Amino acid sequence: MKIRPLMQLYPVTSYFVLAYLISWGSSFAIGGPKFLRGELLDFEDAMRMGSLMLAGPSIAGIAMTYLVDGKTGLRNLFSRMLKWRVGLRWYAAALLIFPALILGVLWTLTAFVSPDFAPTFFAFGILGGLLAGFIEEIGWMGFAYPRMETKFGTWHATIYLALLHGSWHAMVGYLWEASTYGVYWLPRFIAMWFVAMMAMRILLVWIYSNTGSLLFAQLTHASSTGFLIILSPLMISPANETLWYAVYAVILWIPAAIMIMRFGKTFVRQPPQDTAT
Template sequence: WAIAWSTSFFGYAMSVRYPSDAWLLFVFGPFVGGALVTAIVEGRPGLAAFFGRMARWRVGLRWYAVAVLLPPALRLAALGLNVLSGAAIAPDARWPGPPDLLAESLVLSALIAVAEEPGFRGFALPRLLEGRSALAASLVLGALHTVWHLPLLVAGEESPVIVPIIVAGAVVITWLFNHAGGSVLVVMLLHASVDLWVGVFDRLFAPADAAAQTAWLAVAYVASALGLVWRAGPELGRRPGG
């Protein structure tokens, strides 16, 4: 974790001082940290398991569907609640066309997902699940993920409302991770979908209503997490001995 956070914080600090897209490579801190510690502690067998989780694609199609469709579904729910509470879609709002999504959002979202999730869910989550309930492991990882976003929060580039989204999202991701047989590939797909739709929905509103949209999104995530805990229990679908 120290490797991941210090590497990424350094990249962020340098990007502020010397703006360049090259500093984006430092978001690979979790990936590098997870792989490096695994190699040192567990050697080749550990690395085989680490990369094996990233390549685990033989899971049910419904879990791929959940990974792709759940993030936009939650944003649509937040949009509906936002509009019902009085927000108005900006007159000049437009949905980005496929070229915009492919050239910018999709590529960037996939890059960030690959950079982060092998460390968070491929390395940290299996270890946090040892001796803890899946819910407890999720809350711990959600707190660590919040610290990961701390530079952006301090700089004012992200709203504090993102904190409950991150923590509740950790519960949702653990639930998916458990049902997808520990597939980090499916989790990366969900993470990419989460990031992909940020630029789509946020641009639909004026700044004040966009802030309300984020708040309603937090409500949607927390409600989803609570619903999963109520339905699946504190183990979030983890099989005995898993």
């Protein structure tokens, strides 16, 4: 079977294969040779890998949208990125949940554990958050999620996407951080990219489901990633960094759990059932 009809037949699988190939392949091309020689990757290496890594979800999302739905699909994709007229509460949810929880966790750890947990202000996080949120979600929520929701339902699509999105970070994460964090790399990775990522994705899908706006999915992701970079302590031991990420991951599940209890696994308020006979 030719590759194009196969990709059209299995669009979601094709999307993730393409996104991973672009992101992991380009990341390994930059960091792999130095890593295999036993050399430490520096900040410049990480920035180059990260920049190319972001290309995977967006290029795959745009390419698969065109391949499956043509120009009409592309117009629909980009129109969802322009939908900004929603209630102010959704702006607040998208932009404020994550910095509030991050600051709360760091201030608490600073007061009761160590001053090393004091939040900082790293301005680069603004750019990092915007790039991650706006570029990645073109693929994750713009292409993959709507099709996954149709096939699996809201809840399962959200969980599957969170797991795949979390795993997507493994190549850059391991090449850049494994030698730095040593035995703490795996628990830190699990806390940040699986436990916290799943709660973040639940909140993001909740906001997306109630606004129908890809823009708000992008803003939510940008807020999550951006404030983690902006506020995270810079001079901190691997053990303490793993601790704070683990605590944050658990705390992030509080608003996610509240949302699930209030709205159910469809993430939107259901109309009352008509019990009349």
